[in-house]
Amino acid sequence: MQFEVWAPLADRVTLHCEGATRALEPDPDRTGWWSGEAAAADGARYGFALDDGPVLPDPRSRRQPDGPDGPSAVVDHTRYEWRAPWAGRALPGAVLYELHVGTYTPEGTLDAAAERLRHLVELGVTHVELMPLCPFPGRHGWGYEGVSPWAVHEPYGGPEALKRFVDRAHALGLGVVLDVVHNHLGPSGNHLPAFGPYFTETQHTPWGAAVNLDAPGSDEVRGYLVGSALAWLRDYRIDGLRLDAVHTLRDTRALHFLEELSAAVDGLAAELGRPLFLIAESDLNDPRIITPRAEHGLGVHAQWNDDFHHALHAALTGESQGYYADFARAPFAALAKTLTGGFFHDGTYASFRGRHHGRPLDRTRTAGHRLLGYAQSHDQVGNRARGDRLSAALSPGLLACAATLTLTSPFTPMLFMGEEWAAGTPWQFFTDHTDPGLAEAVRRGRRREFAALGWAEQDVPDPQDPATRERSCLDWSEPEREPHARVLAWYRRLLALRREQPDLTDPDLADTKVAYDEEARWLAFRRGDIRVAVNLGPGPAAIALGTRRAEVLAAWEPVEAPGPDGLLHLPGESCVVLDQA
Template sequence: MQFEVWAPQAGRVTLHCGGVTSALVRDPLRAGWWTGEAEADDGTRYGFAVDDGPVLPDPRSGRQPDGPDGPSAVVDHDRHAWRTQWAGRGLTDAVLYELHVGTYTREGTLDAAAERLGHLAELGVTHVELMPLCPFPGRHGWGYEGVSLWAVHEPYGGPEALKRFVDRAHALGLGVVLDVVHNHLGPSGNHLPAFGPYFTETHHTPWGAAVNLDAPGSDEVRAFLIGSALSWLRDYRIDGLRLDAVHALRDTRAMHFLEELSSAVDALAADVGRPLFLIAESDLGDPRVITPRAEHGLGLHAQWNDDFHHALHTALTGESQGYYEDFARAPLTALAKTLAGGFFHDGTYSTFRGRRHGRPLDRTRVSAHRLLGYAQTHDQVGNRALGDRLSASLSPGLLACAATLVLTAPFTPMLFMGEEWAAGTPWQFFTDHTDPELADAVRRGRRREFAAHGWAEEDVPDPQDPATRDRSCLDWSERQREPHARVLAWYRELIALRRDQPDLADPDLEDVKVAHDEDARWLAYRRGDVRVAVNFGKEPARVPLGITSTRVLAAWEPVPPPDGDGVLSLPGESCVVLTQE
C-alpha cells in the first residue's frame, strides 16, 4: 500500500506502520510531498515522524481509533457494502433537522441515533443535519474543536457507524447534511503545524492564526480542505455540507476558497449523478455568498439566515441584549422586513457592530430557498448561559407561533432537535478536555463571559462537569405527555401542510406580502392563496385579511370566519393558516 504526506519543510520523513519503520522519499512530481510503500490493510495503525520529531497521526487520517493524539488507522472505503440505492435529495422543498449525535440519545452514538430516525421520517423532515463529527479530545463535546478533518469521532462509532447511519437515513428517504469546520482546528490535538504551513500569521481569527488560504503554501492547504469535503460527499454518501462561520475564512486571492470549493462540489455532483450542496453559516449579510459563480458570486447553494432568527426571537421574547438590540426596537417590523426581503441588515446601521452592515438581496434573482429560516439552533440555545430553549420561558401558544412562522415562511425551514415537542431539557455548552489547563481555561472563560452580563459564576454550568452533558440529552418520553404531544402534533401538521400546499413551496420573495401591527402584536402575510396570521399578544387581535371567504388549513386555537369586512378575530398567543375559497 502506498502512503504519502505533505511536509514541504522537512529534511526527512519516516513512516511507522504496523510495527515497521521505513523512510519515505521525496515525490519528484509534487513539491513538498513524500511517498513510500508498506504492507497494510484496513485497520492497520500507522503514523509519520518529521525529522527528529515524534510519531504523529496522518493529516489525512481516515480514522483515529485512540483519539486525536494516537496513531492513524487505514480505512478501506470500498469494503463497506451499501444497502440503499440513493438518487440524492437536494434543497428544493427541504425541511432540515439539526442533530447533535452525543445528546440526541443518552447513548450518544451514531448507531443509537440511527435507531431514532424513524421519528424524523414520521415527522416529515427531509434532511438530518449532523453537527461536526471529526475527532476531538475526550468523549463529549459540541464537535467544533475537532481535528483530523477526514475522520469520524471514535466514541460516536467511527467511520463504519457513520456509513450505517447514512444508509439507514437514505432507506427512510432522509438526506444527510454534515457540519464541517474549516476556519480553525483544535486547539488540543492539532498536529498540522508539524507538517507544514497549514496556518498563517498573515491573518488572525478569534481562534488565533488563520487557516492558510492565501499565503505561501496555501495551494496544498486549500486542496487539503477541499479533499476532506469531497471525501464526506463521496466516501460517506453525505448529501450536503454546512460550512461553519465562513466569514472567518480569511482569503485575499482572486478566486476565493469558497468559490473553488463550490466548483469542486458541483463537479463531483455531476460525476456521481446526484445533487450535492453547500450551506454557509455567514454573518456577512452578503448576497454574493449564495449567488451562482456564473453571476460572479461564490456559488454556495444556501446559507443560514440569522436575521430571520433574531427578528423572530425578539418578537417572541422581547430580549434586546447584544445583537438582538437592532431588532428589538420594532421586532414585528424587523420580522416583516426579513420575510419579504430575506435580510434585515441590507446596508442599514447595526448598533451592535457600530457600522452599516449587509447589502440588499435582489429578490428577482435570489430564490428564497437559498436562505434557511429557524427559531432555534445549537448556537442560539447553547450559547445562552443556561442553554435554555424557547420552551423554558414561552407558552405552548407562542411556541406554535414560532413553528408556524418557520414552516410557512418562504425560506428553507430548519428545526433544532427536540424543538418539535417543546423539549423540557436544556442544551448547554459542554466539553471533555483532557488537558487540565485547557479545561480550566474554558471553564473560567465561560463564567467570566456571563459574569459581564450579571450572572453569578456559580449559576453558569461547568462545561467539564459530566452532568452538564447529561442534562442536555433529549428525554424521549416527553413526546407522550402534554403539552409536548400537542406541540409535536402541530409540527407534524405544519410540515405536511408545507408539503401539500404549492404556495408554501414557492421560493419567490416578491410574492410575499406582509402586514403587521407593532402595538397590537399581530403579523400576517400572504403567499399565493395562503394566508398566515400570528398573534404574539396575550389579548385577542383583529387582523384585517381583506377576504371574507376562507377555509382553515391549520389553527392552534379555534377561530371564527372573518367578518363582513374581512377582519379575522385571532385569539391571544395563537396562529392560523387559511386559504381563500
Template sequence: MQFEVWAPQADRVTLHCADTTRALDRDTRRPGWWTGEAEAADGTRYGYALDDGPVLPDPRSRRQPDGPDGLSAVVDHERYAWRVPWAGRGLPGAVLYELHVGTYTREGTLDAAAERLEHLVELGITHVELMPLCPFPGTHGWGYEGVSLWAVHEPYGGPEALKRFVDRAHELGLGVVLDVVHNHLGPSGNYLPMFGPYFTDRHHTPWGMAVNLDAPGSDEVRGYFLGSALAWLRDYRLDGLRLDAVHALKDTRACHFLEELSTAVDALAEEVERPLFLIAESDLNDPRLITRRTQGGYGLHAQWNDDFHHALHTALTGESQGYYEDFARAPFEALEKTLTGGYFHDGTYSTFRGRGHGRPLDRTRVSAHRLLGYTQTHDQIGNRAQGDRLAAHLSPGLLACAATLMLTAPFTPMLFMGEEWAAGTPWQFFTDHTDPELAEAVRRGRRREFAEHGWAEEEIPDPQDPATRDRSCLDWSEPAREPHARVLAWYRELIALRRAQPDLSDPDLAEVRVAHDEAARWFAFRRGDVRVAVNLGPEPAAIQLGLHRARVLAAWEPVEAPGRDGVLRLPGESCVVLGQG
C-alpha cells in the same frame, strides 16, 4: 499500499506502519510531498515521524481509533457494502433537522441516533443535519474543536457507524448533511503546524491565526480542505455540507476558497449523478455567497439566515441584549423586512457593530430556498448562559406561533432537535478536554464571559462536569406527554401543510405580502392564496385581512374564518393558516 504526506519543511519523513518503519521518498512531481509503500490493510495503525520528532497521526487520517493524539488507522472504504441505492435529495423543498449525535440519545452514538430516525420521517423532515463528527478530545463535546478532518469521532462509532447511519437515513428517504469546520482546528490534538504552513499570521480569527488560504503554501492547504469536503460527500454518500462560520475564512486571492469549493462540489455532483449542496453559516449578509458563479457569486447553494431568527426571537421574547439590539426597536418591522427581502441588515447601520452592515439581496437572482429560516439552533441555545430553549420561557401557544412563522415562511426551514415537542431539557455548552490546563481555561473563560453580563459564577454550568452533558440529552419520554404531544402534533400538521400547499413552496420573496400591528402584537402575511396570522399578545386580536371567502387549513385554537367583514378574530397567543374558500 501507497502512503503519502505533505511535509515541505521536513528533511526526512519516516513512516511507522504496524511493526515496521521505512523512510519515505520525496515526490519529484509534487514539491513538499513524501511517498512510499508498505504492507497495510483496513485497521492497520500508522503514523509519520518528521526528522527526529515523535510519531504523529496522518493529517489526512481516515480514522483515529485512540483519539486525536493516537496513531492513525487505514480505512478501506470499499469494504462497506452499501445496502441502499441512493439518487440523492436536493435542497429545494427541504425541511432540515439539526442533530447533535452525542445528546440526541442518552447513548450518544450514531447507531443509537439511527434507531430514532423514524421519528423524523413521521415529523416530515427531509434532511438530517449532523453537527461536526471529526475527532476531538475526550468523549463528549459540541464537535467544533475537532481535528483529523477526514475521520469520524471514535466514541460516536467511527467510520463504519457513520455509513450505517447514512444507509439507514437513505433507506427512510432522508438526506444527510454534515456540519464541517474549515475556519480553525481544535487546540488539542492539532499537529498540522508541525507538517507545514497550514496557518498564517497574515490574518487572525477569534481562534488565533487564520487557516492559510492565501499565503505561501496555501495551494496545498486549500487542497487539504477541498479534499476533506469531497471525501465526506463521496466516501460517506452525504448529500450536503454545512460550512461553519465562513466569514472567518480569510482569503484575498482572486478566486475565493468558497468559489473553488463550490466548483469542486458541483463537479462531483455531476460525477456521482446525484445532487450535492453547500450551506454556509455567515455573519456577512453578503449575497455573493449564494449567487451563482456565472453571475459573479461564489455559487454556494444556501446560507443560514440569522436575521430572520433575531427578528423572530425579539418579537417573541422582547430580549434586546447583544446583537438583538438592532432588531428589538421594531421587531415586527424587522420580521417583515426579512420575510420580503431576505436580509434585515442590507447596508443599514448596525448599532451592535457600530457601522453599516450587509448588502441588499437581489430577489431576481436569489430564490428564498437559498436562505435557511429557524427559531432555534445549537448556537442560539447553547451560547446562552444556561442553554435554555424557548420552551423554558414561552407558552405552548407562543411556541406554536414561532413554528407557524418559520414553517410557512418562504425560507428553507430548519429545526433544532427536540424543538418539535417543546423539549424541557436545556442544551448547554459542554466539553471533555483531557488536558487539565485547557479544561480549566475553558471553565474560567465561560464563567468570565457571562459574569460581564451579571451572571453569578455558580449559575453557569461547568462545561467539564459530565452532568452538563447529561442534562442536555433529549428526554424521549416527553413527546408522549402534554403539552409536548400537542406541540409535536402542530409541527407535524404544519410540515404536512407546507408540502400540500404549492403556495408555501414558492421561493419568490417579492410575492410575500405582510401586515402587522406591533402595539396589538399581531402579524400576518400572504403567500399566494394562503394567509398566515399569529397573535403574540395575550388578548384576542381583530385582524382585517380583506378576505371574504376563506377556509381554515390549520389552527392552534378553534377559530372561525373571516366573515363578510373580512376580519379574522384570533385568540391570544394563537395562530392560524387560511386558504381560499
C-alpha cells in the same frame, strides 16, 4: 498500499506502520510531498515521523481509533456494502433538522441516533443535519474543536457507524447534511503545524492564527480542505455540507476558497449523478456568498439567516441585549423586512457592530430556499448562559406561533432537535478536555464571559462537569405527554401543509406580502393563496384578510374563517393557516 503526506518543511519522513518503518521518498512531481508503499490492510495502525521527531498521525487520517494523539488507522471504504439505493435529495423544498449525536440520545452514538430516525420521518423533515463529527479529545463536546477533518469521532462509532447512519437515513428517504469546520482546528490534538504551513500569522481569527488560504503554501492547504469536503460527500454519501462561520475564512486571493469549493462540489455532483449542496454559516449579510458563480458570486447554494432568527426571537421574548437591540426596537417591522427581503441589515446601521452592515439581496433573483430560517439553533440556544430553549420561557401558544412563522416562511426551514416537542431539557455548553490546564481555562473563560453580563458564577454550568452534558440529552419520554404532545402534533401538521400546498415551497421571495400591527402584536402574510396569521399578544386580535372566501387549514386554537367583513378574529398567543384560493 500507497502512503503519502505533504511535509514541505521536513528533510526526512519515515512511515511507521504496524511495527515496521520505511523511509518515504520525495515526490518528483509534487513539491513537498513524500510517498512510498507498504503492506497494510483495513485497520492497520500507522503514522509519520518527520526528521528526528515523534510519530504523528496522518493529516489525512480517515480514522483515529485511539483519539487525536494516537496513530492513524487505514480505512478501506470499499469494504462497506451500501444497502439503500440513493438518487439524492436536493435542497429546494427541504426541511432540515439539526442534530447533535452526543445528546440526541443518552447513549450518544451514531447507531443510537439511527434508531430514532423514524421519528424524523413521521415529523416530516427531509434532511438531518449532523453537527461536526471530527475527532476531538475526550468523549463529549459540541464538535467544533475537532481535528483530523477526514475522520469520524471514535466514541460516536467511527467511520463504519457513520455509514450505517447514512444508509439508514437514505433507506427512510432522509438526506444527510454534515456540519464541517474549515476555519480552525481544536486547541488540543492539532498536529498540522508540524507538517507544513497550514496556518498563517498574516491573518488572525478568534481562535488564533488563521487557516492558510492565501499565504505561501496555501495551494496545498486549500486542496486539503476541498479534499476533505469531497471525501464526506463521496465516501460517506453525504448529501450536503454546512460550512461553519465562513466569515472567519481569511482569503485575499482573486479566486476565493468558497468559490473553489463550490465548483469542486458541483463537479462531484455531476460525476456522481446526484444533487450535492453547500450551506454557509455567515454573518456578513453578503448576497455574493449565495449568488451563482456564473453571476460572479461565490456559488454557495444557501446560507443560515440569523436576521430572521433575531427578529423572531425579539418579537417572541422582548429581549433587547446585544445583537437583539436593533431588532427589538420594532420587532414586527423587522420580521416583515426579513420575510420579504431576507436580510434585516442590508446596508443599515448596526448598533451592535457600531457601523453599517450588509447589502440588499436581489429578491427578484434570489430564491427563498437559499436562506435557512429557524427559531432555534445550537448556537442560539447553547451560547446562552444556561442553554435555555424558548420552551423555558414561552407558552405553548407562542411556541406554536414560532413554528408557524418558521415552517410557512419563504425560507428553507431548520429545526433544532427537540424543538418540535418543546423539549424541557436545556442544551448547554459542555466539554471533555483531557488537558487539565485547558479544561480549567475553558471553565474560567466561560464564567468570566457571562459574569461581564451580570451572571453569578454559580449560575453558569461548568462545561467540564459530566452532568452538564447529561442535562442536555433529550428526554424521549416527553413527546408522549402534554404539553409536548400537542406541540409535536402542531409541527407535524405544519410540515404536512408544506408538502400539500405548493405555495409554501414557492421560492419567490418577492411574492411574500406582509401586514402587521406592532402595538397589537400580530403579523399576517400571504404566499400565493395561503394566508398565515400569528397573534403574539395576550388578547384577541381582529386582522383584516379581505373578503375572499377562506378555508382554515390549521389552527392552534379554534378559529373561524373571516366572515363578510373580512376580519379574522384570532385568540391571543395563537396562529392559523388559511387557504384563500
